[in-house]
Amino acid sequence: MNTPRMSVVMPVYNVEAYIEEAIQSxxxxTFEDFELIVVDDGGPDRSIALARAFSDPRIRIVSQANRGLAGARNTGIAEARAAYIALLDSDDRWHRDKxxxxxxxxxxxPHVGVSYAGSRMIDETGKPMAVAMRPKLLNVSERDILCRNPVGNGSAPVLRRVALDRAAFPHPDEPRRTCWFDESFRQSEDxxxxxxxxxxxxxxxxxxxxxxxxYRIVGGALSANVVKQYLSWSRMLDIARQNSPDLIARHGDLARAYQLRYLARRSIQLGNEGLGKDLxxxxxxxxxRIWIEEPVKSVTTWAAITFARIAGPDAFRRIARPFLGAAA
Structure with missing residues (x-):
C-alpha cells in the first residue's frame, strides 16, 4: 500500500445530519493523494453506517469506545501514515482546493509546522452566514496564538507530522497509547x-x-455551555502558566479579556444579553486596550448588547444576531 501524502482525521460522534456532506467535501x-481516517467515537446514531456507505478505498474507519473529541483525534493521528495531517470535524466541510x-x-x-486558512460560517442547513473568520496569517507570535487563536477552529489546520510529534506524550493512564491532544479536556483542547x-x-x-x-454554527446550545467553555479555557491558561510562565505573565490578562469578549458574543447569540453584558x-x-486593538469587534459587541436590551430578543434574533457569528 502506497503511503499517501496527506492524512485527513475526522472524529465522528452523533453527526448523522452532517457526516455525508463532510465526507463528500x-x-x-482537487488534491487526491490522501487517506481519510474516520474515527468512530462510539456514538449511538447512524453516522458510521452513513460513512460505510461510501465506497472510496481512501476511507478507513477506526472504531473505539467513546473518548471524546480529543481522544478521537488522537486515535486518528496515531493511525495516520502521511507526513501532513489535516483535521476536519464531521459537521464542517471544506473548499475543494483546501x-x-x-x-x-x-x-x-519547510519551517512552517501548522498551516491554516480562514473559515466561512454556515448555519445548520449549510447556508453561508454574514460573517467569517479572517485570521492573522503571517508573523504569528506566541501572543497571537494565546490571545487570538488564529487557527480559529478544529477544521482549519493542516499539520506537519514531525512538528506535531514534538508535543506527543504518553496517556497518563494508558502509557502505551500516545496523545497529542490532552484528553482531559472536553473543550479548549485545540x-x-x-x-x-x-x-x-x-x-x-x-x-x-x-x-x-x-465552519458550521449549530443551534440548540445553552448559556450554561458558555460557562463550561470559560472554565475549560481557564484551565488551559493554568496549564500554559505551568509550561510557559513568562508568556502568561505578559499576556494572560489580555488573553482572558479576549476570551471573555468572545463568550459575550456567544451569550448574546444564545439570547442571554444579561450574561453577555456581564462578560x-x-x-x-x-x-x-482591546477597544483599541480590535475596535470593530468591540464596538459591534457593545452595540449588539445595547440593541438586544432595547429591541428585545425577537427583533435581535431577526436582525442583528446573524452578523455576530462565532468569531472571537
Missing part, C-alpha cells in the same frame, strides 16, 4: 495544543489566503 478535493493549497504551502515552507506547540516547542504557525473551511464588562475592565 473531502472526496471532492488540501491542495495547504500542501503547496507546506512544501514551499487551543491547549496550539499554545503548547508554539510556546513550549517552537513550532511556527502560518496562514494562507482564502476561506477554505465552512463584556469584565473583558473591558480587565484589558481596555
Amino acid at each position: 473531502v472526496l471532492d478535493q 488540501l491542495l493549497h495547504h500542501y503547496v504551502h507546506l512544501q514551499a515552507n 487551543i491547549e495544543l496550539w499554545v503548547r506547540l508554539a510556546a513550549l516547542h517552537g513550532v511556527t504557525f502560518e496562514g494562507i489566503e482564502g476561506l477554505l473551511t465552512d 463584556f464588562d469584565r473583558a473591558m475592565a480587565l484589558a481596555p
Whole structure:
C-alpha cells in the first residue's frame, strides 16, 4: 500500500445530519493523494453506517469506545501514515482546493509546522452566514496564538507530522497509547495544543489566503455551555502558566479579556444579553486596550448588547444576531 501524502482525521460522534456532506467535501478535493481516517467515537446514531456507505478505498474507519473529541483525534493521528495531517470535524466541510493549497504551502515552507486558512460560517442547513473568520496569517507570535487563536477552529489546520510529534506524550493512564491532544479536556483542547506547540516547542504557525473551511454554527446550545467553555479555557491558561510562565505573565490578562469578549458574543447569540453584558464588562475592565486593538469587534459587541436590551430578543434574533457569528 502506497503511503499517501496527506492524512485527513475526522472524529465522528452523533453527526448523522452532517457526516455525508463532510465526507463528500473531502472526496471532492482537487488534491487526491490522501487517506481519510474516520474515527468512530462510539456514538449511538447512524453516522458510521452513513460513512460505510461510501465506497472510496481512501476511507478507513477506526472504531473505539467513546473518548471524546480529543481522544478521537488522537486515535486518528496515531493511525495516520502521511507526513501532513489535516483535521476536519464531521459537521464542517471544506473548499475543494483546501488540501491542495495547504500542501503547496507546506512544501514551499519547510519551517512552517501548522498551516491554516480562514473559515466561512454556515448555519445548520449549510447556508453561508454574514460573517467569517479572517485570521492573522503571517508573523504569528506566541501572543497571537494565546490571545487570538488564529487557527480559529478544529477544521482549519493542516499539520506537519514531525512538528506535531514534538508535543506527543504518553496517556497518563494508558502509557502505551500516545496523545497529542490532552484528553482531559472536553473543550479548549485545540487551543491547549496550539499554545503548547508554539510556546513550549517552537513550532511556527502560518496562514494562507482564502476561506477554505465552512465552519458550521449549530443551534440548540445553552448559556450554561458558555460557562463550561470559560472554565475549560481557564484551565488551559493554568496549564500554559505551568509550561510557559513568562508568556502568561505578559499576556494572560489580555488573553482572558479576549476570551471573555468572545463568550459575550456567544451569550448574546444564545439570547442571554444579561450574561453577555456581564462578560463584556469584565473583558473591558480587565484589558481596555482591546477597544483599541480590535475596535470593530468591540464596538459591534457593545452595540449588539445595547440593541438586544432595547429591541428585545425577537427583533435581535431577526436582525442583528446573524452578523455576530462565532468569531472571537
